Amino acid sequence: MSKKLIDWTLTVCSEVNTDFVSNPYPAPCEEITISIRISPHAPVRQVFIRGISDGVSFRIAMDTPIRKGVFDYYRADVEMDRNRLLYWFEIETADDGYYYHTCRGLQQVPPTEEHDFVIISAFRNPQWVPGAVFYQIFPDRFRNGDPSIGVAEGEYQFDGVMTSVTPWGEAPPEYEEGRCIDFYNGDLAGIEQSIPYFQELHIDALYINPIFCAKTNHRYDCTDYFHVDEHLGGDEAFASLMDKLHAAQMHAVIDVSINHTGIEHQWFQKALHEPESPEAEYYYRLSDGSFVYWFDIPTLPQLNFNSEQLCRRIWQDPDSLIRHYLEPPYSIDGWRFDVANQVGRRGPDQFCHAIWKSVRKAVKKTSPSAYIIGEHWEDPLEYLQGDQWDSAMNYFGSGRPIRGWLGELDRFLMQNWGHDPVTGRKLSAEDLQTAIEQHLTHLPNQLQFLQFNLIDSHDTPRLHHHAAIMDWQCYCGALYLLFTLPGAVSYFYGDEIGLDGHAMSVEGSRYAMEWDRSKWDMEFFTLYSRLGELRHYYRRIFAYGAFRTLFAVQDVYVCARFLEDQAIITIVNRKDYAHEHQIPVALLGAVSGVGLLDEVELSITDQLLKVMLAPKESTMILCRCES
Numbered sequence: 001m002s003k004k005l006i007d008w009t010l011t012v013c014s015e016v017n018t019d020f021v022s023n024p025y026p027a028p029c030e031e032i033t034i035s036i037r038i039s040p041h042a043p044v045r046q047v048f049i050r051g052i053s054d055g056v057s058f059r060i061a062m063d064t065p066i067r068k069g070v071f072d073y074y075r076a077d078v079e080m081d082r083n084r085l086l087y088w089f090e091i092e093t094a095d096d097g098y099y100y101h102t103c104r105g106l107q108q109v110p111p112t113e114e115h116d117f118v119i120i121s122a123f124r125n126p127q128w129v130p131g132a133v134f135y136q137i138f139p140d141r142f143r144n145g146d147p148s149i150g151v152a153e154g155e156y157q158f159d160g161v162m163t164s165v166t167p168w169g170e171a172p173p174e175y176e177e178g179r180c181i182d183f184y185n186g187d188l189a190g191i192e193q194s195i196p197y198f199q200e201l202h203i204d205a206l207y208i209n210p211i212f213c214a215k216t217n218h219r220y221d222c223t224d225y226f227h228v229d230e231h232l233g234g235d236e237a238f239a240s241l242m243d244k245l246h247a248a249q250m251h252a253v254i255d256v257s258i259n260h261t262g263i264e265h266q267w268f269q270k271a272l273h274e275p276e277s278p279e280a281e282y283y284y285r286l287s288d289g290s291f292v293y294w295f296d297i298p299t300l301p302q303l304n305f306n307s308e309q310l311c312r313r314i315w316q317d318p319d320s321l322i323r324h325y326l327e328p329p330y331s332i333d334g335w336r337f338d339v340a341n342q343v344g345r346r347g348p349d350q351f352c353h354a355i356w357k358s359v360r361k362a363v364k365k366t367s368p369s370a371y372i373i374g375e376h377w378e379d380p381l382e383y384l385q386g387d388q389w390d391s392a393m394n395y396f397g398s399g400r401p402i403r404g405w406l407g408e409l410d411r412f413l414m415q416n417w418g419h420d421p422v423t424g425r426k427l428s429a430e431d432l433q434t435a436i437e438q439h440l441t442h443l444p445n446q447l448q449f450l451q452f453n454l455i456d457s458h459d460t461p462r463l464h465h466h467a468a469i470m471d472w473q474c475y476c477g478a479l480y481l482l483f484t485l486p487g488a489v490s491y492f493y494g495d496e497i498g499l500d501g502h503a504m505s506v507e508g509s510r511y512a513m514e515w516d517r518s519k520w521d522m523e524f525f526t527l528y529s530r531l532g533e534l535r536h537y538y539r540r541i542f543a544y545g546a547f548r549t550l551f552a553v554q555d556v557y558v559c560a561r562f563l564e565d566q567a568i569i570t571i572v573n574r575k576d577y578a579h580e581h582q583i584p585v586a587l588l589g590a591v592s593g594v595g596l597l598d599e600v601e602l603s604i605t606d607q608l609l610k611v612m613l614a615p616k617e618s619t620m621i622l623c624r625c626e627s
Contacts, residue, residue: 008042009099009106011071011586014089015546016117016445019564019627024446024544026080028121034078036062036089036101037071037627039586043094047074051087052113059090069564069626070589084386084444086116103441118444120386124364126334126371128251129390130449131543132204133532134490138458139209139232140183140217141512142493143190144168150185151231158215158264159299169514171500172507180216184512188228188237195248202532205251207336207373207490209458211238214262218458220338221262221299225314225321239329246331253371254325257338258314260294260302268301281307284346292346294339305344305351315362322359326367334371335363336393341376341383356388373452377412379439386444391452391487397439398453398485399460402478405432405557405572407469411460420504421461423468426574429552436559437549440486449544451487456495458510461503464495464524476527477572477618480597483531484561484570484620486547496528497521534596534620541568551583562588564627568596571611573618583609590623 014020014036022033038044047062065072078085088111089101099106104115144150154162161179166172173182188211198206210219213229228238245252261268270279271291284292284304294300305311315322325332337343344351356374363370372390374383377400380392400410404427411418427435440448455478456462463478464470483489493499494513498521502508514520535542545561545568552558555574558581560567567588571581586607593602593609600619602611613619 007586008039010584011037011039011042012091012099012101012106013037013546013548013587014101014117015103016119017449017544017546017563019546021119024119025123025125026119026121028080028083030121031077031079032119033075034087035073035075037068037073038065038091039070040065040067040072042072043096044072045092045094047092048090049076049078049087050090051078051085052116053082071627080119080121083121085119085121086113087119088116103445104437115441118446120444120446123386123446124368125446126369126390126450128204128333128369129371129488130486131535131539132251132488133202133535134205134207134253134452134488135198135201135203136207136454136457136490136492137191137209138186138218138493138510139188139191139211140186141172141510142186143194143513143515144185145187145189145191145193146233146237147185149187149231149233151181151183156215166512168512170512172510172512174505174507178507180218183217183231185231186512187231188233188241192237192241192244195244195250198250199248201496201529202536203250204536205253205333205488206245207253207255209255210257210338211254212256215264215299216262220257220260221264222257223262223264224266225256225261226324242330242332251333251371253334253336253373254332255336255338256321258303258321259339259343260300263299263301278307278309282310294342302346303343304346304349305355306349311355311358315359320362322362323366326363326370331367333367333369334373334390336373336375337389338375340374340389340392341380353382353388356383360388371450381442384443384447386447390447390450393457394439394451394453394487397436397451398482399455399457401427401432401435402455402481403463404435405574406463406471406474406478408466419461419506419508421466421468428554429557429572430554432557432572433549433552436485440547448486448547451485452490453482453485453487454490454492455482456492456509457490458492459506460509462492462495462499462501462509464498465501465503465508467503471616472523473616473618474574477574477616479527479531480570480618480620481557481559481572483535484542484547484559484568486545486561489535491528496525498524530597538566538568538622541566548587550585550587551581556581558583560585560588562623562625565625567623567625569593569609569621569623571613571619571621573613574616575613576615578612578614580610580612583611585609585623588623589625589627591626593621593623596620596622 062074062076091099102115213224267279344355374389376392407426409424501511550558557572
């Protein structure tokens with residue numbers, strides 16, 4: 001391929017956003033206009049859009065191009081006479097035959113359908129999610145707002161030990177001692193009192209770990225789905241919290257497990273003591289009559305969705321668990337489902353996808369703007385087709401690759417499920433590009449903007465606790481990338497102050513939040529608050545801007561979020577010496593730029609961004625583009 005052809009192929013762009021699709025969320029039978037832009041210097045004879053209808057491809061010649069800025073725009077009208085439009089482009093050139101353009105870019109052989117552009121009609125898009133900043137809260141460890149309601153020392157016995165209360169600021173006991181019934185007594189009043197703090201950090205939404213009645217501090221052992229734990233403040237405190245969050249124009253997603261309950265759940269107690277009751281069929285049993293427990297944990301019996309009544313009580317009935325909290329007085333904004341890829345699975349019973357399709361219908365019927373997140377640590381593609389979840393907890397496409405870039409061995413290769421982490425071969429920039437793009441480019445395009453991106457959570461060691469890979473400059477680069485990726489971004493309470501803890505066990509990531517500002521690491525706080533501010537100020541780009549890798553070689557990864565008139569370029573740099581980075585920006589039509597986080601020496605000439613960076617310095621650059 002000649003250099004001339006290489007140069008113009010670097011400019012081809014079409015995405016599923018308002019720059020290139022007249023309505024990215026069309027109704028059935030709506031006619032939409034789809035565009036593609038290419039350099040006017042390209043030797044293009046004709047451009048066609050191809051798609052699949054009734055199992056057969058169709059081909060539409062695109063209109064004569066319209067010059068706009070530094071690009072030619074080709075357009076074609078397509079009717080959404082199907083609920084799922086798959087399409088790609090054929091570009092006929094004057095001197096080199098045909099090219100095919102998919103969301104993976106250009107190639108010279110006919111593409112598979114795996115990376116087609118995809119538009120789903122009548123897709124229920126939670127429009128508040130794209131570009132949002134989430135703050136994850138583990139309620140017991142965040143803030144005590146009402147000292148009168150907490151669990152008391154020795155209040156009850158569970159799992160062989162008595163409850164204990166740890167003074168705020170002291171390290172939590174390890175599992176062998178505390179058995180997850182050690183409490184700091186954070187509560188919902190404490191979260192409500194912290195709304196000004198969330199606003200200071202430019203937080204849009206909270207992801208709150210379970211709040212329903214339970215015995216443990218993590219509350220995944222639910223004992224009553226229909227009431228909020230009194231030790232957190234109960235139903236009234238939760239209604240008050242949601243009211244105050246919505247008044248502050250914030251949202252909240254609540255965590256729940258419908259895979260298992262606790263052994264003291266009223267349903268399980270009936271199943272245990274009343275074998276003829278309907279609840280006796282809510283749980284799996286072995287052939288000897290004993291109950292089945294999730295991962296053989298004897299306090300977490302697994303729910304059996306062969307029971308039609310159970311399905312009705314969880315999501316189907318108007319007063320079911322899932323629908324109850326989406327309605328007033330709570331009006332939660334979404335659900336995060338624990339171990340979601342395991343729900344409805346045991347031996348020959350493989351109801352998982354059928355359950356989530358049915359749950360989605362119930363959720364969206366009750367609240368069309370509700371956000372559905374499923375916990376899944378590996379490739380979640382089969383759940384992200386527009387008919388089940390809106391996103392997985394995106395460890396696969398964000399957390400795991402970013403940790404690998406910094407030198408942490410992937411948690412699936414480690415013992416102890418990633419706690420007591422070890423180092424491995426650092427992912428190269430090329431590896432990082434593959435890991436990010438293999439996830440994004442095989443999703444239906446509308447779901448790319450709904451991804452729930454994160455590095456830390458209640459289930460991982462905090463990245464800043466992994467001393468072997470913690471380097472402040474590289475940590476900053478990792479955060480810049482996290483905040484650039486399409487979708488929402490989430491971080492775990494306390495990350496923004498460098499909260500104390502350790503990486504040796506899950507308890508090490510669940511230290512109580514520090515509220516004495518004199519003890520905060522202000523470098524962390526400044527970093528997180530500034531990135532949140534940028535996400536807010538440039539929400540238009542971060543919400544629906546196209547995403548593209550611009551450069552990926554060894555220790556330097558560069559990506560961009562862009563619209564017709566603006567782009568944000570993120571350079572993630574691991575080089576241990578000062579270097580002038582040269583980044584091709586022809587795809588963006590970038591003509592000028594300025595550092596967003598600090599002053600950087602840069603210039604843009606001949607479609608090349610040149611920027612001088614110190615050793616391991618990463619940056620974000622705002623560019624003006626001629627579209």
